[in-house]
Amino acid sequence: MPIAVRTAQTVWEGSLASGSGTVTGATDALGTLPVTWAARTEQPGGKTSPEELAAAAHSSCFSMALSLALGEHKLTPTKLTVEAAVTLDEVDGVPTVVSSAITVNGEVPGTDAASFQGIVDEAAGICPISRLFAGANITVSATLQG
């Protein structure tokens, strides 16, 4: 049996340019999220997009991976702030997710910047979503507070 299977559904009506969709997740935590091609590629206007959802997946997963890696070094983070910036760009004429850039800001008692950087690198190696995103360039930048 796998660790977890999580599902989400999109209902889309109409053409790409003038149609629209709604995204829901099986847990109900996401509510009902409207999506359109225009909101995805121009001004979002308060709408989410596949790239924002991918960024949310990546940042949440990376924060857990880093928390795990810190624990393996007997460290407990007071606070980790993890941003993911996912970029959609045209490659050979085809829209492509080219990168996900992770920026970490950590408040972690009992470590120093160099050790923290090493542990962030370990987290980058184990994060399941980083490995899922094998089609993109993943970068990680980390800062330790105080």
Place this chain on the structure above:
Amino acid sequence: MPIAVRTAQTVWEGSLASGSGTVTGATDALGTLPVTWAARTEQPGGKTSPEELAAAAHSSCFSMALSLALGEHKLTPTKLTVEAAVTLDEVDGVPTVVSSAITVNGEVPGTDAASFQGIVDEAAGICPISRLFAGANITVSATLQG
């Protein structure tokens, strides 16, 4: 300039086992989503997870890719229902996103099951999130209504 850059942030406090996080996206569409390791790997209890967010990214992107591919064949979908099921499993002792299974149900006037299947295959090839998820096994199953 890229087509779009979308960001999301997770703030995590504490250890992996007993800590917790909150996920927000820059558009505000997602609200503030609580996440924990227990909710990710045991019963979700109304909480989202990286895998559900990845499923939401995949299903929404696939629906747009399919709408585009249909348009290239002069077809406009009345309704596409696209589910993604993302599986987290242990591989060599490491939690890994092993697969994302797409299930499509289409209401598309003017086509037949065989043509629809061919267009779904085209969509699978162009969907940016399918290509992003190069680390996982992507499967696509499609049914045409009526």
